[in-house]
Amino acid sequence: DVQLVESGGGLVQPGRSLRLSCVGSGFSFDKYAMHWVRQGPGRGLEWVSSISWGSGSSAYADSVRGRFTISRDNARNSLYLQMSNLTPEDTALYFCAKDVGYFYDNGGYFADWGQGTLVTVSS
């Protein structure tokens, strides 16, 4: 069975940085694009960022571009999200999700999800 386990969330002050991690198991991690999706308090799901199977391409939502960096280490079956210059609007439950193919563009979808890790940005 596919398992995705996020970690790294916590309470952080505005302007600071945080790094989220997601470890995948039960599938060939290096054969799939991966994603981060978040849900703010009282809000809906929001796509944050995606990365292709081999890190050759990545994409970001306008709300995080320039502040967040997605990366992966296929040898460790791990996905990362480096978040900098955090604001209270970044407060959310962050989910890691697996795609169905190598790339994240049209045709793919979020096939499997983790349980999420909570990030709270507050002074």
Added chain:
Amino acid sequence: QSVLTQPPSASGTPGQRVTISCSGSSSNIGHNFVHWYQHVPGSAPKVLIYGNNQRPSGVPDRFSGSKSGTSASLAISGLRSEDEADYYCASWDDSLTGRVFGGGTKLTVL
């Protein structure tokens, strides 16, 4: 403001059929696949429909999806209490070069 537009709420009684709409534009739904997700708060979201109308294995055939032009809809027949959840449509947006979600529809089973 979400790129895809969904009604914030929907409701029905057990056994009824309900539909949830999702409206977009030519840069997303009009030219790309639509997918639907079910999210029970506190648990991981789950894909219900992919590729406009395909069901992953394990998803009951009570759930069905359709797309026409720049709109899509999710239908749930034989409504059950365990269907009470938040439902999201999603697609790829060519202009934004990224994935987009609807704002979500909270389904209540009365």
